[in-house]
Amino acid sequence: MGTHLLVELHGCDPDRLKRVDVIRDIMVSAAEACKATVVDVAFHEFNPFGVSGIVVIAESHLSVHTWPEYRYAALDIFTCGTVIKPQEAVEYVALRFGCASPSIVEVKRGVIPGASRKLPHKISADRSAKTARRPLAAVPS
Amino acid sequence: MGTHLLVELHGCDPDRLKRVDVIRDIMVSAAEACKATVVDVAFHEFNPFGVSGIVVIAESHLSVHTWPEYRYAALDIFTCGTVIKPQEAVEYVALRFGCASPSIVEVKRGVIPGASRKLPHKISADRSAKTARRPLAAVPS
Numbered sequence: 580m581g582t583h584l585l586v587e588l589h590g591c592d593p594d595r596l597k598r599v600d601v602i603r604d605i606m607v608s609a610a611e612a613c614k615a616t617v618v619d620v621a622f623h624e625f626n627p628f629g630v631s632g633i634v635v636i637a638e639s640h641l642s643v644h645t646w647p648e649y650r651y652a653a654l655d656i657f658t659c660g661t662v663i664k665p666q667e668a669v670e671y672v673a674l675r676f677g678c679a680s681p682s683i684v685e686v687k688r689g690v691i692p693g694a695s696r697k698l699p700h701k702i703s704a705d706r707s708a709k710t711a712r713r714p715l716a717a718v719p720s
Numbered sequence: 721m722g723t724h725l726l727v728e729l730h731g732c733d734p735d736r737l738k739r740v741d742v743i744r745d746i747m748v749s750a751a752e753a754c755k756a757t758v759v760d761v762a763f764h765e766f767n768p769f770g771v772s773g774i775v776v777i778a779e780s781h782l783s784v785h786t787w788p789e790y791r792y793a794a795l796d797i798f799t800c801g802t803v804i805k806p807q808e809a810v811e812y813v814a815l816r817f818g819c820a821s822p823s824i825v826e827v828k829r830g831v832i833p834g835a836s837r838k839l840p841h842k843i844s845a846d847r848s849a850k851t852a853r854r855p856l857a858a859v860p861s
Binding site for chain 1 (some may be wrong): 773774783825832
């Protein structure tokens with residue numbers, strides 16, 4: 580199964596929710612903080628303000644959408660496998676956004692009837708990808 | 721507020737969960753089917769099989785992760801504003817993946833205490849973006 584954390588970040592510092600370069604850095608650092616393998620990123624800034632961004636990781640994804648006018652950000656961390664500690668990414672983002680009280684809902688995804696094993700995370704099929712950093716032997720099956 | 725659909729797609733046709741080009745087309749078409757404005761996409765194929773992909777839309781995002789070996793895909797559709805009908809995207813993806821019985825959990829995101837209005841969706845700040853297709857005057861505030 581996968582672990583999906585739906586995180587409500589109210590009461591953030593609005594100045595930290597506006598700049599796409601800052602938020603991209605925060606989200607990539609959050610992925611690295613929980614030992615995820617970053618595969619790709621896509622971030623966009625909107626008018627009049629607000630940022631949407633995704634970090635695709637070998638273990639699934641992190642996403643964020645910010646509404647600085649409401650001091651609010653919606654954070655999702657969807658991870659598979661046994662290595663990642665998604666709570667560490669939540670704590671990192673909340674700290675950087677100035678959110679004192681993140682609200683977290685955890686949802687189990689991909690519960691296969693009759694199967695006890697966790698869904699494995701994946702290895703990039705693109706051999707040239709800069710992100711294929713984890714040797715195959717180290718991947719949990 | 722935003723509407724976040726967490727969709728469990730069990731019993732899919734595994735052959736439809738393997739090819740990144742096919743899944744990218746399905747997800748972009750799903751976004752268009754529910755009248756979302758596509759801003760960016762990021763899709764990756766993994767070894768031995770499986771695809772992860774994100775469609776960033778002006779109204780938030782669609783994401784998918786597939787495990788063809790389990791005939792399973794995890795689909796998320798996170799939308800804001802009043803225009804988008806995310807259920808239509810779910811129906812489209814389920815049909816294309818050959819899933820007869822999608823399981824949907826709806827979560828309200830960004831509920832602002834004391835506020836009754838919905839969080840607005842956003843307009844790309846990148847004027848050159850191919851995806852800034854919706855004129856400003858047509859955007860719900």
